Amino acid sequence: MNFLSRQICPRRLSAVAILLSAFQACACGPEFPNRYLDAGAERLLAVPEGCFAAEIARLQADGVIACKAVKVPGIDPRARVDEIDAAELKQALVASGVSDSRATGVFWRYEDERRKLAALLAEREKTKEVSVLLPGIAVPQGLPPEFEHYFAGAMAYHAGRIEEARAEWERVLALPSTERKWRSTWAAYMLGRSWVPKDHDDRDAARQASEAARRFVQVRELAGAGFADALGLAAESYGWEAKAALMARDYAAAINLYIAQRATGNDTAIDSLRLAAAEALIAEPEVHTSLAADNLSRRVITAYVLSQFRPGDYETDNRRFSEWAKTWALALQSAGIKNTPDADRLAWAAYEGGLFALAQTWLQVAPDSGPARWVRAKLALRAGRLAEGEQHLAEAAAAGDLTEVQRAQVWAELGRVRLTQGNYAGALDAWLAGGQWEDAAYIGERVMSLEELRGYVDAKCPDSTRPVGEGGKTMADDDNQRPWANPAETRAALRHLLARRLARAGTTEAAIAYFPEKLRTRTQAYGVDVRSGFDTTRPAAERATAFWRAAETVHEFGLDLLGTELEPDWAIWNGDFEGKSAGEARSQEVRLSAGIFATGPDEVDRVTEHRVPERRYHYRYRAAELAWWAASLLPNDSDETARILDTAGRWLKGRDPNEARRFYQALVIRCGNTKLGRAAAQQRWFPKTTRPEM
Numbered sequence: 001m002n003f004l005s006r007q008i009c010p011r012r013l014s015a016v017a018i019l020l021s022a023f024q025a026c027a028c029g030p031e032f033p034n035r036y037l038d039a040g041a042e043r044l045l046a047v048p049e050g051c052f053a054a055e056i057a058r059l060q061a062d063g064v065i066a067c068k069a070v071k072v073p074g075i076d077p078r079a080r081v082d083e084i085d086a087a088e089l090k091q092a093l094v095a096s097g098v099s100d101s102r103a104t105g106v107f108w109r110y111e112d113e114r115r116k117l118a119a120l121l122a123e124r125e126k127t128k129e130v131s132v133l134l135p136g137i138a139v140p141q142g143l144p145p146e147f148e149h150y151f152a153g154a155m156a157y158h159a160g161r162i163e164e165a166r167a168e169w170e171r172v173l174a175l176p177s178t179e180r181k182w183r184s185t186w187a188a189y190m191l192g193r194s195w196v197p198k199d200h201d202d203r204d205a206a207r208q209a210s211e212a213a214r215r216f217v218q219v220r221e222l223a224g225a226g227f228a229d230a231l232g233l234a235a236e237s238y239g240w241e242a243k244a245a246l247m248a249r250d251y252a253a254a255i256n257l258y259i260a261q262r263a264t265g266n267d268t269a270i271d272s273l274r275l276a277a278a279e280a281l282i283a284e285p286e287v288h289t290s291l292a293a294d295n296l297s298r299r300v301i302t303a304y305v306l307s308q309f310r311p312g313d314y315e316t317d318n319r320r321f322s323e324w325a326k327t328w329a330l331a332l333q334s335a336g337i338k339n340t341p342d343a344d345r346l347a348w349a350a351y352e353g354g355l356f357a358l359a360q361t362w363l364q365v366a367p368d369s370g371p372a373r374w375v376r377a378k379l380a381l382r383a384g385r386l387a388e389g390e391q392h393l394a395e396a397a398a399a400g401d402l403t404e405v406q407r408a409q410v411w412a413e414l415g416r417v418r419l420t421q422g423n424y425a426g427a428l429d430a431w432l433a434g435g436q437w438e439d440a441a442y443i444g445e446r447v448m449s450l451e452e453l454r455g456y457v458d459a460k461c462p463d464s465t466r467p468v469g470e471g472g473k474t475m476a477d478d479d480n481q482r483p484w485a486n487p488a489e490t491r492a493a494l495r496h497l498l499a500r501r502l503a504r505a506g507t508t509e510a511a512i513a514y515f516p517e518k519l520r521t522r523t524q525a526y527g528v529d530v531r532s533g534f535d536t537t538r539p540a541a542e543r544a545t546a547f548w549r550a551a552e553t554v555h556e557f558g559l560d561l562l563g564t565e566l567e568p569d570w571a572i573w574n575g576d577f578e579g580k581s582a583g584e585a586r587s588q589e590v591r592l593s594a595g596i597f598a599t600g601p602d603e604v605d606r607v608t609e610h611r612v613p614e615r616r617y618h619y620r621y622r623a624a625e626l627a628w629w630a631a632s633l634l635p636n637d638s639d640e641t642a643r644i645l646d647t648a649g650r651w652l653k654g655r656d657p658n659e660a661r662r663f664y665q666a667l668v669i670r671c672g673n674t675k676l677g678r679a680a681a682q683q684r685w686f687p688k689t690t691r692p693e694m
Contacts, residue, residue: 035438036412036431038585041595044413045382047325047352048374050306053270054403055345059299062256065263067223070232082118084230086111088182092144102142109140110147121158134159146172146183153190162194184227185219185234192216192240197247209248216241235264239272251280251287252294259296277304281324288331298337301328302345305352326353333358339365344372351375356382370399374410381417384596390417397433408434415439420597424448425456432490438572440490441565442582444497446607450505457498457514461491492516497565499523504562504613519560526553526561533629540633547630548644551623555651558619568616578616583607617655624648624663631666642671649686660686 036044072080089110093103116137139152153168172180172187180187192215197205216237223234242257254276262269277300280291291297305328308321329350337346347362348371359375366372377392393414397407411434418427424447431440444453499514508527515523532538532546554561563569567581587607591599615621627648634641649663664686671677679687 034412034436035582036416036436037439037442037582038580038590039416039597040590040593041597044416044597045378047306047378048348048371049406049409050303050308050348051403051405052274052303052307055303055306056259056262056270056273056300059259059296061260061263062296063260065238065260067220067229067234067264068232069235069265070230071265081231082114085114088228088230089144089147092147092182096144098142106140106142110143110151113137113140114151117155117158144179145175146180146187149175150183150187153187157190157194166191166194180227182228184222185229186231188215188218188222189233189237189240192219192237192244196240196244200247200249202247205248206250209244209250212244213241216244232264235261235266238264239266239269242272242276246276246279249283249287251276251283252291252297255280255297255300256294259300273300274304277301281305281328285327285331288328289335292328292332292335292337298332298335298340299342299345302332302342302349305349306345322353324353325349326355329353329355329358341367343367344369344375347372347375351378370396370402370406370410373399374402374406377413381596386417386421386596390414390421393417397430408436410434412436412439416597419443419603420600422600422602424452424603428456428494429460432494435490437490437493438566438579438582440494441497441572442586444494445501445565445612446583446610447603449606449610450501453498453501457495461495463495463513493565500560500562500564500571504564515561519557522553522557523561526550529553530626533626544630544633547626547633551626551630551648554619554626555623558617558623562619562622564612566612568613568618570616575617583612620651620655621659624651624659627651628663631670636670637673637677638671639674639676642667642674642676645671646676646680646686650689653686 075083086107089107090103093106096103098106117134120134120137134155137155139148139155143151149168149171153165153172156162156168157165169187169191172183177184192212195208195212195215197208197212199205202208219237220234223229238257238261242254242261245251245253245257255273258269258273258276261272280287280297280301281304291301305321305325308324329346330353332346332349340346343362343366347359347366350356350359350362356379360379363372363376363379373392373396377389377396380386380392381389393410396402397410397414402410411430415427415430415434415436416439418424418430424443428440428443428448431437431443448456495514496516499511499519502508502511502514503523508523508530512520512523512527529546529550533543533550535543538546559569559571559575563571563575565571566579567583569575570578573579586599587604590597591604627644631641631644631648634644645663645667649660649667651660652663653660664680667677667686668681672681676687
């Protein structure tokens with residue numbers, strides 16, 4: 001460890017910080033999109049999802065921030081300090097006029113002592129032992145005075161002799177300005193660090209924070225006056241000054257300083273602002289009122305409040321956050337905040353706290369922003385005014401001041417409101433725009449008729465997107481192609497859904513044009529094979545070959561050619577997972593329990609009418625049936641007949657032994673004189689094989 005610790009964004013791991021950090025992520029799994037089909041009224045009327053970083057990006061520090069954070073990608077900050085320390089000492093020795101041989105000797109003696117100190121501190125870090133002694137380490141002779149006093153101060157600091165360290169660093173700053181070019185900023189910076197209070201309960205915290213602030217201001221003044229600051233200590237001083245203010249419970253000063261730190265380009269200020277806002281929220285009510293009156297504090301704490309609620313979080317957690325939102329909204333009201341550019345955010349916070357009348361009051365003076373329209377939509381929906389709520393949601397979705405995540409949530413809610421009103425095409429529009437693929441697939445697969453869906457796709461989903469997956473595989477095979485990860489892909493996905501729905505309805509020729517390009521030839525060949533198999537004018541052997549080719553095609557590519565996007569096949573997950581049935585949820589619990597968002601009778605009738613296959617992997621049964629027809633056209637005791645019956649039976653035996661039994665029986669009865677037939681009779685089941693089975 002080097003003798004100048006470069007902790008950029010110090011944090012106090014308080015109980016409240018640990019508590020709050022647990023609720024930063026969404027509750028849904030990382031591989032699955034949020035689904036709005038069966039969301040209850042509580043979720044749909046809940047507050048919009050806030051983004052703390054996006055809100056903070058709107059803020060600017062008061063005054064001009066001249067210094068910038070120093071970022072050197074790929075280099076360990078500690079190694080960077082060592083590098084700068086060595087380079088500046090070399091320059092100082094050259095400028096002092098000493099001979100090269102003497103300068104070299106001084107430099108390497110210094111390097112030896114510095115490395116000893118680093119090794120000792122590294123060992124201390126492992127053992128956690130602290131001693132006031134640094135055995136075997138001394139300030140080397142011949143150093144320029146500013147380096148001599150700074151290094152002596154560093155040694156005393158790491159030995160816990162703080163007063164001695166401060167005295168040495170004061171000696172650096174007492175040197176004539178021409179003799180302290182390199183270590184003035186370092187000395188002032190470490191003096192500031194030495195005064196930062198250790199915790200809130202230090203009864204002398206306010207005085208210490210004041211002294212620390214004086215020194216950190218001095219760092220910035222020295223850097224501005226031209227003293228060396230290759231490490232960017234002037235920029236870092238904002239974070240440490242903010243830390244000192246936070247320890248002294250001066251939340252407004254801490255927040256303003258962290259905003260200044262962020263303006264230097266230091267991205268870690270975001271997390272520090274979160275902590276400062278969280279600690280401010282649990283302070284006394286009179287503190288809240290004063291913070292509400294401070295421009296940046298008000299906006300940061302409001303942003304923090306808005307970012308805590310997450311759709312899908314446990315109800316008890318959201319209740320806790322709502323209570324904080326209510327407390328903060330009342331503090332804003334007590335502070336007399338009225339006309340402010342952030343009135344839309346204040347309305348948002350009031351809504352989150354359940355103060356709906358106060359939210360409406362602030363909306364009256366709020367800018368016509370995306371968040372304002374969103375909160376207006378929530379209030380309208382809460383009052384049962386679906387049409388008005390839909391209009392405000394559509395306006396919010398079109399606004400340019402929402403994040404991608406927020407806009408996706410608006411589209412999702414808009415789709416659900418339109419679905420409730422029976423506007424199925426409008427709901428599909430919204431869910432496709434927002435990348436809500438599971439919700440959109442439900443409309444296309446269970447609600448719209450084939451004619452309605454085909455008309456929609458022809459009008460709004462042109463065949464201009466790239467093919468879906470290598471080899472014609474579904475989007476779910478590739479994380480980069482999942483429709484909900486890239487909303488632009490949802491229209492190609494809807495074309496594929498229509499193609500499979502047409503194919504299941506037996507209109508293979510009509511389906512071909514809607515399949516991804518790499519599936520079209522295979523689909524066409526499958527249709528030709530099925531028709532050839534049923535063509536009684538052809539020889540039996542030719543028909544059997546056609547049926548068998550069709551069976552193999554469906555067995556290998558059935559999910560892509562015939563599978564349902566949702567239940568029972570779940571092509572959306574490449575068939576690997578089963579989800580909750582959207583049709584059942586919409587027809588049962590949502591119809592009975594979603595209040596103004598309940599499923600309408602027309603939708604229930606449509607779901608009943610547009611049924612999907614009941615059995616999962618139904619296409620495997622289709623493949624087995626085609627194989628059965630192929631075998632029925634071939635002679636008994638034929639090796640080819642036996643092979644087809646054995647193979648098709650294996651397709652089913654693992655999942656449905658009863659259905660596979662007829663293939664086993666036919667193999668034994670019809671092909672008992674073949675090798676496969678004799679082996680099956682001997683084992684009383686399909687014979688063992690090294691071939692893979694599915």
